[in-house]
Amino acid sequence: MELILKKDVENLGFADDIVEVKNGYGRNYLLPRGFAVLSTPSSRKQREEILKQRAYKEKKIIDEAKTSAEKLNGLDLKMSAKAGNSGKMFGSISAADLSEALSKKGVEIDKKYISILGGNIKRLGQYEAKLRFHREVISTFTFEVVAEA
Secondary structure (H helix, E strand, C coil), X not given: CEXXXXXXXXXXXXXXXXXXXXXXXXXXXXXXXXXXXXXXHHHHHHHHHHHHHHHHHHHHHHHHHHHHHHHCCCCCCEXXXXXXXXXXXXXXXXXXXXXHHHHHCCCCCCHHHEEECCCCEEECEEEEEEEEEECCEEEEEEEEEEECC
């Protein structure tokens, strides 16, 4: 089944992409929730018009995303957490915590666009996260989790 996505769908595609999915996934999940529409000749023509109109706006958005990603280059982020002697933390650090720490440093990004490699952090050490500012601007950010003094 060929569909045109109306919203970004994790592990499938971005808004206005044409994707090929299995019939059940399209009929039972994507279409009822409004994530996609059937790919017909008229909907494809409508999609092309939308993409033409969006091209100019998209360039400005990409430039802003690149500017935000540039702010990460010199940024050294150390997050403190309570931990035991073995380095295991009491609790964990998630994408929401990382988003909050970055906003304090001047980089605004929503937690749903942050992907910490390995999931939630439960030990002290150095970690990497992928930050998606835009579909074309993805940055890898390294940060450190240290024990509270």
